[in-house]
Amino acid sequence: xxxxxxxxxxxxxxxxxxxxxxxxLIASILMASISIIQFKNEARDYHQERLxxxxxxxKEHINYVLSTTTYPLTPRNLGVIFKDKIHELAQIHSLEIxxxxxxxxxxxxxxxxxxxxxxxxxxxxxILKLVQSSIEKRYVDIKNINGVKNRSSYSQIKDEKFKPLGxxxxxxxEDDGFYEKELQNFLIRLGQVYAFMLVIAFALAYFLxxxxxxxxxxxxxRLSETSLNQKxxxxxxxxxxxxxxxxxxxxxxxxxxxxxxxxxxxxxxxxEAWREMAKQVAHEIKNPLxxxxxxxxSFQRKFDANDPELKxxxxxxxxxxxxxxxxxxxxxxxxxNFASMPAQQNETLNVVEVVELALDxxxxxxxxxESDEKEIITKMDxxxxxxxxxxxxxxxxxxxxxxxxxxxxxxxxxxxxxxxxIMVRDNGSGIENQFQxxxxxxxxxxxxxxxxxxxxxxxxxxxxxKGTITFETQTGQGTTFMVALPLTSA
Numbered sequence: 001x002x003x004x005x006x007x008x009x010x011x012x013x014x015x016x017x018x019x020x021x022x023x024x025l026i027a028s029i030l031m032a033s034i035s036i037i038q039f040k041n042e043a044r045d046y047h048q049e050r051l052x053x054x055x056x057x058x059k060e061h062i063n064y065v066l067s068t069t070t071y072p073l074t075p076r077n078l079g080v081i082f083k084d085k086i087h088e089l090a091q092i093h094s095l096e097i098x099x100x101x102x103x104x105x106x107x108x109x110x111x112x113x114x115x116x117x118x119x120x121x122x123x124x125x126x127i128l129k130l131v132q133s134s135i136e137k138r139y140v141d142i143k144n145i146n147g148v149k150n151r152s153s154y155s156q157i158k159d160e161k162f163k164p165l166g167x168x169x170x171x172x173x174e175d176d177g178f179y180e181k182e183l184q185n186f187l188i189r190l191g192q193v194y195a196f197m198l199v200i201a202f203a204l205a206y207f208l209x210x211x212x213x214x215x216x217x218x219x220x221x222r223l224s225e226t227s228l229n230q231k232x233x234x235x236x237x238x239x240x241x242x243x244x245x246x247x248x249x250x251x252x253x254x255x256x257x258x259x260x261x262x263x264x265x266x267x268x269x270x271x272e273a274w275r276e277m278a279k280q281v282a283h284e285i286k287n288p289l290x291x292x293x294x295x296x297x298s299f300q301r302k303f304d305a306n307d308p309e310l311k312x313x314x315x316x317x318x319x320x321x322x323x324x325x326x327x328x329x330x331x332x333x334x335x336x337n338f339a340s341m342p343a344q345q346n347e348t349l350n351v352v353e354v355v356e357l358a359l360d361x362x363x364x365x366x367x368x369x370e371s372d373e374k375e376i377i378t379k380m381d382x383x384x385x386x387x388x389x390x391x392x393x394x395x396x397x398x399x400x401x402x403x404x405x406x407x408x409x410x411x412x413x414x415x416x417x418x419x420x421x422i423m424v425r426d427n428g429s430g431i432e433n434q435f436q437x438x439x440x441x442x443x444x445x446x447x448x449x450x451x452x453x454x455x456x457x458x459x460x461x462x463x464x465x466k467g468t469i470t471f472e473t474q475t476g477q478g479t480t481f482m483v484a485l486p487l488t489s490a
Contacts, residue, residue, distance in 0.1 A: 013080045020205035021198075028194040032187060039183045046152065047174045055153050058093050063215070063455055064158060065089075073159040078166045079097060079107040086110050098169035099157070104128050107166065123167065131167065149174045224440040239322065271337070280388055284387075284457065288324035291361040291390055295320050298363055320361055320381060327383045344381045344464065351376045351385070351420050351485075352413050358389040364397060372413040376420050380465060388458045392424040392481050395455070399428030419484045436473065 065085050071077045082089075082099055090097045090110030097110045097118040104123035130139040131154050138155040156164045172223045206325055299317050300466045307313065352371045359369055389411070396409045410425045431439060473479040 016208065017205045020201060020208070023146050024194070028190075028198075031194075032190060032249055035186060035190065036183065039186070040470070042173070047149075047172070048140075051151055051153055051170070051172045054093055054095055054172070055155065055168075058089060058170065059155065059157070059168065061089055061092070066157075066159065066165075073165060075101055075165050075335060079156070079158065081144045082108045087172060088266065090174055096171050098171070100167040102164055102166060104167070123154065123169070128167075130154075131156065137164075152211045272275070285328055287387065288327045290394065292324045294325075294361050294363065298361075316360065320357075323383065323386060344379055344384065346379050347380055348377060348379050349385070351378055351422070353410065354385050355389050355413055355422065359393065361390070362393060362397070364407075364409065366407040367393070367397075367409045367412070370410065372414050376413065376455060376487070378420060378485065381484065384461045388461060388483060389422070389424075391455065391458050392422075392483070396424050396426035396428070396479070396481075399426050399430075401429055415487070416484070419486050422483040422485070423480060424483075425478065425480040430475040430479055431471070431473040432475060439471075440469075484487055 013444055050171045065081065066073060069081050071081050078099055078101070086097055086099065086108045087110055098106060099108045100106055100123050104125070104127075106122065109332055122248075125448075127141060130138055134157075138153065141152045141154065143150050143152075151174065153170045153172070155168050157168050158164055177199075203421075299313075304310070323423055352374060356369055356371075359367060393409065393411060400407045402408070406427070408427045410423070412421075412423045412425075414421050414423075440456050459469050462483060462485065468484045469481065470484075471481045
C-alpha cells in the first residue's frame with residue numbers, strides 16, 4: 001500500500017526539506033488561484049460597467065431623438081420614430097439595439113432585415129415582470145451560449161413625463177480575449193518567478209535541513225556506537241539549539257551512569273558465570289554416573305559364569321564404563337581449561353552404531369530403536385553424541401508416569417539429504433504449555449517432565465555443530481525431540 005511509505009519512515013532532514021518545498025508549492029498554487037479569481041472578477045466588473053455605460057449613452061441618445069421628433073410620443077409611434085434612427089444609434093454605439101413594445105413585441109431592431117425572423121420572438125414574460133417590478137425598471141439577463149457569456153439588458157423607454165413607451169434591449173457579448181491574454185501572460189511570468197524561487201528554495205531547504213540536523217546526526221551516530229561492553233565517549237558539542245544541548249547533556253549523563261552500571265554488571269556476570277559453571281560441571285559429572293550405575297547393576301543382575309558370551313558382554317560393559325569415564329574426564333579437562341564443556345574431539349564415526357551402543361545402558365524393555373540404514377557416517381565427538389542420546393532418552397523415560405500401563409520410547413535415526421535426524425519419542429505426560437518456552441534454559445528443571453539442566457547443555461553442543469534441536473508435544477500424549485546434525489565429510 002502507498003500508506004506503507006509513511007512520513008515517519010523518513011529522516012528528519014528529508015522531512016524538513018520536503019516541508020519547505022511543499023510550502024513553496026502551496027504558496028505558488030494559492031497565488032495562481034487568487035490571480036485567476038481576481039482576473040475573472042475584474043473582467044466581470046468591467047463588462048458590467050461597460051454595459052451600463054453603453055446603456056446610459058444609448059438611452060440619452062434615445063431621449064434626444066424623442067425630444068426632437070415631430071411624431072406624438074405614444075407607444076404606437078416608437079416603430080416609426082426609430083425607423084431610420086435605430087441603425088444610426090447602433091452604428092454610433094457599436095452595439096445591437098432592439099426596441100420592444102410594453103407587452104414584449106419587437107418593434108424595431110438594428111439587425112439587418114435578412115437576419116430578422118419574419119415573426120421575431122417576444123420578450124419572455126418573466127423578464128417583463130422583472131423589469132416592471134424592479135425599482136430601476138431594468139433587468140440584465142445573463143446566459144452562457146456555446147461557452148460564451150451573453151448579457152442582455154432590458155430597460156423601459158420613457159417620455160419626458162416618465163410615462164413608459166416601450167422597452168429597450170441591448171444584447172452584449174462578453175469578449176474576454178484581452179483578459180485571458182493578460183492572465184496567460186501573468187501566469188507565465190508568475191511561473192518563471194516561482195520556478196526561480198523553487199530552485200532557491202531547494203538550495204535553502206537543503207542547507208537549513210542539514211544545518212538543523214547536523215547536531216542530531218552527531219548524537220545519532222554516537223548513540224549507535226554506544227555499548228555496555230566498551231568505553232563510550234561523551235559528546236563535546238555546543239549546538240545552537242537549547243533543546244539539542246539538553247539532549248547532549250542527557251546523553252553525557254547517561255554515559256556516566258552506563259559506565260558505573262557496566263562495572264557492576266561485569267562483577268555480577270563473573271560471579272554468575274562461576275556459579276553457573278559449578279552447576280554445569282556438577283550436572284555433567286552426575287550424568288555419566290547414572291549410566292555407569294545402571295551398567296554395573298545390569299551386570300550384577302545378568303551375570304552368569306557359564307554364559308558362552310560372557311567375554312563379549314564383559315567387553316561391552318567395559319566399553320560402556322570406559323566411555324562414561326572418558327566423558328567425566330573430558331568435563332574435568334574442559335573446566336580446568338575454561339573451555340566449552342566438553343571440548344570437541346572430532347572423529348569419523350557411524351551415528352547408527354554409536355546411538356545403538358548408547359542405548360545398551362538402559363534396561364527398559366519398552367525402549368525401541370529404529371534405523372533405515374546400518375551406516376550413517378559423519379565426523380563429530382563420540383562422547384558428545386552419546387551425551388545427547390543419553391540425556392534425551394533419560395528425559396523420555398522420566399516423562400512417562402510410573403502408573404501408566406503402556407509405555408513406549410522410540411529412538412530413530414535416518415538420513416536427510418545433508419544431515420542426520422535423531423528422533424526420541426515418548427508417550428508420556430507431555431510438556432505443559434507454561435514450561436515449553438523454558439525447557440532449554442540452563443536453570444530450568446521439573447520432575448514431572450523430567451527436563452533438567454542437561455537439555456540446555458546438549459542444545460549448546462548441537463548448536464556448536466551448526467545443528468538444531470526442536471520438539472513437538474501434546475499434553476497427555478507425549479513428546480518428540482528431533483535433533484538435526486549436519487553430515488560432514490569424513
